[in-house]
Amino acid sequence: MKNLKISGLLVILFMSFQSFGQQKKWTLEECVDYAIKNNISIKQISLDNQTSRISKSDAIGNFLPTVNGQASHSWNIGLNQNITTGLLENQTTQFTSAGLNVNVDIYKGLQNQNQLRKANLSIISSQYQLTKMQEDVSLNVVNAYLQIVFNKETLKVQQEQLAYDTKQLERSNELLEAGVIPKGDILDIKATVALDNQRLIAAENALLISKLSLAQLLQLKDFKEFDIVDGDTVVPESSILLQDPKAIVDKAKELRTELKIAQTNVSIAEKDVKIARGVYQPTLTGFYSFNTRAAYSDRVVGIVPNASNPTSVIGYVDGTGQQVVQPNFSPILGKPDAIFNQFSDNKGQNFGLSLQVPIFNGFAARNNVSRSKIALERSKIALQQSEIDLERTVYTAYTDTKGAQKSYEAALVTFEARQSALEYAKERYEVGLMNVFDYNQAQNMFINAQSEVLRTKYDYIFRTKILEFYFGIPIFSK
Known part of the structure; x- marks a missing residue:
């Protein structure tokens, strides 16, 4: 029985370690999808979208009749005229009345029609706002994700460098015993190993912070064990730089959400002007009312x-x-007649048309039209500014991407040269033809070249993604 309990405990511990070892690692696509579903800003704009749909329901309701019912029951206590005898008496009387009123707009200067068109445009605008926020969040996630990949590779480089310098320290001790190098070189190499440890700690902290940043961007509750999938990120083969910048600008003007938002806002402002002008026109309303009453007197x-x-x-x-x-x-x-009989006998109806013609309203209508026209001009200027900003942004992105590509290519050439120089310096150092200071200089320049390759690589990847995004290419292929 005791052995059975020990075996069960071992199984539980094994399963716990196994589940810990199988900690979920997120892909870029999973991060983007999760952020779109859970980001607070996206949720807020989704609520704005729901509000726009409610406003459309209000606009549809303007075409429907308004129906209101009323009922009252009253007590009269004291000196009152007896409705039966016509004499004044101290008495308590009761009365009940009920009615129904119906009103419907027949013509209202096309304000209801324009309100409905405006509500439809508001729904489109809120959907564009939601899309824009999703795009911004997606780009932020991509940037944060690539930062983690960059920091992971930087950490890997620092670990390899520490291992290399540690091994070099062992080799230098052998050279010291053989009398090839002086004892002072050992101290310099030990200082280099200590510096490598500092760089390693800094790289670990940078990786941890970048993971926390992405986890917070995704708004994960449990972000302590958050991690992304491992793997080398390959520089994408993109033909986007073969495109003419003007072609990218023209494509962006067709696809970019911020321009669609500005264009829709212009259309909404135009509808506001028409709604304001509708107040100048007459209003024709149809009405119908039904009333009945009952008394509780003898x-x-x-x-x-x-x-x-x-x-x-x-x-x-x-x-x-x-x-x-x-x-x-x-x-x-x-005794009083039955209540329902009185309701039937005393019922009455009233219906007809009501025409209201605006003549003077203290300049309120005119001022509202003027304000709507100013808002329309503002939205047109905002559209023009959005087009200018988009063109400038695309040209800047194109120039930055081209510059990042050249920087990456130059960094690769520099890295290959520094690698060859380090190998040559190592050979000279091991035979005593180079002092440790010059060897460390060659080694530091090689490390800097490695870091520059990583930096320019991920800068080029991210800028390429942005430029492709403006050209209508998805951030990642599903």
Whole structure:
């Protein structure tokens, strides 16, 4: 039984180590997809998109009639006229009324139609805003991802350099024992190894910070173990630099989201002008109302002769003076009629058309039109500025990419030369024809050349991605 428990514990520990060893490593595509789904700014713009759709629902609702119902029940307490006898009495009476009102816009200066068109354009604009934010986040993720790859390769170079210098220190000790080099060279090499350790620590910290930056950009809750897939990033073979810059600008003007946003804003401003002008025109409204009421007072259900005062004089006959009398009756009171019967008997309807013609409104309509025209001009200027900015950005990106390509090619040539120089210096140092200072100089220049190759490589990759992006080429192929 004890052996069984130990075996179970070993299985659990093995599975734990195995799951730890299989820590997820993210690809570039996974990072971009996750950022698009979880970025807070993208979520906020998605809510703006939902708000635009609600505004469209409001615009559609303007074409529909408005229907309102009302009902009231009241108590009158104190001296009131009895609606049955016509006499003033101290009493409590109750009344109930109900009604329904319907109004519909028949013509409103085309304001409802233009509001609907504006709402549709607002949805398009918010969708463009969402796309623009997704593009910006994608580029930021690519940049952060490449920074991690760069720092990983830099760390690898520092580890290899530390291993090389450590091995060189062992070789130098052998040369010291053989009397080929002086003891002072050993101290210099030890200092070089210590400097390598410092560079290694700095590279490790830079890699950690770059991982944290990307994890925070993705807004991961558990980013302590975040890492990306390992592998050498190959410089892409892109033909984008073979394109004429003007062709890239023209393509960008067709595809870039910021221009589509500016163009849509101009269309929205044009609709605002039409809506403001619609106030100048008459408004024709159709209306219909239905009302009914009920009372809770006693009602007259019949009459009987008045025994105490059977007749009353209403006049005299001319000539004879004879009295003209009429019989007096007393009402027979009964309970109130049924409520629903009263509602049916007392119902009434009212319908018709209402025409409202604007004559003077204190310059409000005119000022609104003027403000809308100014906003339209602002949006047109913003569109022109966006076109200028895009053209300048594309030309700058083209020039930067071409410069990055040349820098990378030059760095490769320098690296090959520094590598050959280091091998030559190593041979001379090992036979005592070069001092340790000159050898360290050759070694430092080789390390700098390695670092410059990595820096220019990833700078060229990122700038190529940006230029391709303006030309309509996706950031990565799915």
